[in-house]
Amino acid sequence: MPAPEGTDFLADAPLALTATGADLGAVDADHAWIAVIRKMDETYAELVRQQVELEAKNAALEEAQGFIAGLLGSMTDVLIACDLNGRVEQVNLAAERAFGQGAEALVDRALGDLIDPASPTSAADVLATMARRQRIVDQEFTLATPDGPHAVAVNGALRFDPRGRAAGIVLVGRPIGELRAAYGALAKAHEHLKRTQQQLVHAEKMASLGRLVAGVAHELNNPISFVYGNAHALKRYVDRLIAYLDAVHGGADGPALAAARADLRIDRALTDIPAALSGMLEGAERVRDIVADLRRFSSDRREAREVFDMAGVARSAVDWVAKSQMPDLTIRVDLPDGLETIGHPGHIHQVMMNLVQNAVDAMEGRPERQLEITGAHVPSPEGERVVVEVCDTGPGIAQDIMGRIFDPFFTTKPVGKGTGLGLSICYRIAEEHDGRLEAANRPGGGAVVRLVLPSARAEPRP
Numbered sequence: 001m002p003a004p005e006g007t008d009f010l011a012d013a014p015l016a017l018t019a020t021g022a023d024l025g026a027v028d029a030d031h032a033w034i035a036v037i038r039k040m041d042e043t044y045a046e047l048v049r050q051q052v053e054l055e056a057k058n059a060a061l062e063e064a065q066g067f068i069a070g071l072l073g074s075m076t077d078v079l080i081a082c083d084l085n086g087r088v089e090q091v092n093l094a095a096e097r098a099f100g101q102g103a104e105a106l107v108d109r110a111l112g113d114l115i116d117p118a119s120p121t122s123a124a125d126v127l128a129t130m131a132r133r134q135r136i137v138d139q140e141f142t143l144a145t146p147d148g149p150h151a152v153a154v155n156g157a158l159r160f161d162p163r164g165r166a167a168g169i170v171l172v173g174r175p176i177g178e179l180r181a182a183y184g185a186l187a188k189a190h191e192h193l194k195r196t197q198q199q200l201v202h203a204e205k206m207a208s209l210g211r212l213v214a215g216v217a218h219e220l221n222n223p224i225s226f227v228y229g230n231a232h233a234l235k236r237y238v239d240r241l242i243a244y245l246d247a248v249h250g251g252a253d254g255p256a257l258a259a260a261r262a263d264l265r266i267d268r269a270l271t272d273i274p275a276a277l278s279g280m281l282e283g284a285e286r287v288r289d290i291v292a293d294l295r296r297f298s299s300d301r302r303e304a305r306e307v308f309d310m311a312g313v314a315r316s317a318v319d320w321v322a323k324s325q326m327p328d329l330t331i332r333v334d335l336p337d338g339l340e341t342i343g344h345p346g347h348i349h350q351v352m353m354n355l356v357q358n359a360v361d362a363m364e365g366r367p368e369r370q371l372e373i374t375g376a377h378v379p380s381p382e383g384e385r386v387v388v389e390v391c392d393t394g395p396g397i398a399q400d401i402m403g404r405i406f407d408p409f410f411t412t413k414p415v416g417k418g419t420g421l422g423l424s425i426c427y428r429i430a431e432e433h434d435g436r437l438e439a440a441n442r443p444g445g446g447a448v449v450r451l452v453l454p455s456a457r458a459e460p461r462p
């Protein structure tokens with residue numbers, strides 16, 4: 001407010017009036033008036049200053065109120081502020097929309113009026129919780145709206161005044177429909193992921209079963225063709241022997257019999273028959289061994305803990321996986337006698353097959369293909385261990401994936417070739433055997449995967 005003109009018109013008025021011969025009482029009265037007018041002047045100036053200050057504060061307050069109103073208006077969650085008795089003091093725009101009424105119709109109503117009678121949490125529950133000085137966290141409320149019950153998840157707390165005394169209750173509710181939809185989408189995505197993973201696990205099982213069958217069939221093929229070839233030779237020998245016996249029983253004379261014996265190469269047949277028979281026997285035994293290995297390594301009896309020789313397991317894994325898939329592979333299996341460990345031979349066989357399979361995959365298309373399996377008894381602080389290493393001449397394992405190769409579903413192979421479960425299964429099996437599995441690169445190139453298991457020499461026999 002501008003100061004009116006001339007407010008200080010007496011500020012510079014001469015205080016000393018000449019009183020020569022004049023009435024001194026009149027001079028005193030003048031002084032008193034001047035003092036009063038000056039005081040008024042000062043008071044008036046102070047009022048003006050206060051007025052200006054008040055206006056500035058008002059402007060700041062209005063701005064703050066506008067900001068808060070903007071905030072409340074832009075909230076999508078329903079906000080209800082009420083006093084400690086549950087009388088509504090303020091609501092936001094989202095609440096007005098939810099209840100289909102303006103703020104003026106909602107303010108001063110009882111909180112209970114806004115909550116559906118069937119709500120899982122009632123207004124009385126709110127007041128009781130607040131009386132205990134507790135918070136309401138994600139509790140389900142049903143609001144009574146014109147469209148019917150409206151479910152919201154509510155968070156609530158006490159509101160305090162500047163002196164720190166409880167002054168009211170603030171409730172914020174998020175429509176549960178949105179949350180439910182989000183949960184639904186999440187559950188669906190999770191279900192989809194689980195199904196895909198199950199399919200992958202199934203695909204992996206079928207793929208390893210397919211590889212196993214192919215490898216075993218390849219292995220069986222050799223001794224069977226051996227048996228088959230020898231059986232054919234034996235049949236020819238038998239035919240010739242029968243022809244000779246027919247001549248004997250037909251009463252042929254000595255020279256005729258000698259001629260028939262030479263013709264039918266009977267002496268040669270008699271020399272070859274034992275060799276053909278032992279060849280057949282050898283082939284049949286090999287078939288029997290392969291079938292026995294197959295039985296042993298595919299049995300899933302978890303309790304079957306036994307002492308077994310790693311050499312047999314490793315050789316069979318190489319025979320079944322590597323030979324059929326990479327016939328020109330150079331293979332060196334250098335395992336000492338009596339490299340015995342304790343556990344489930346079938347599961348360790350599965351580990352070895354996976355490791356050999358990875359090595360074979362890594363060497364695909366490489367100029368030099370060399371698979372090496374070495375092993376030894378190694379002393380360690382936890383007792384003697386059996387260590388078996390599978391080395392290849394592939395490209396090795398890149399450093400940036402080294403930390404992830406044991407993760408389930410981690411693979412660098414194209415879709416349909418690998419599922420990334422191989423090493424994670426091997427890792428779990430090694431742990432179940434109180435052992436471990438490690439991977440590294442060899443200084444000369446290629447990867448080395450090390451399987452460490454307890455040594456049967458150090459452990460009590462089961």
Ligand SMILES: Nc1ncnc2c1ncn2[C@@H]1O[C@H](COP(=O)(O)OP(=O)(O)OP(=O)(O)O)[C@@H](O)[C@H]1O
Nearest residue numbers: 358362396405411412413418419420421422423447
């Ligand atoms: N000998 C190896 N040389 C190079 N990389 C390897 C070797 N062994 C494993 N890896 C890497 O580790 C990854 C994971 O191997 P893992 O055996 O778990 O899965 P996979 O072979 O890809 O698929 P799966 O075994 O399920 O068919 C492989 O994709 C490959 O990148």
Ligand SMILES: [Mg+2]
Nearest residue numbers: 354358422423
């Ligand atoms: Mg693999």
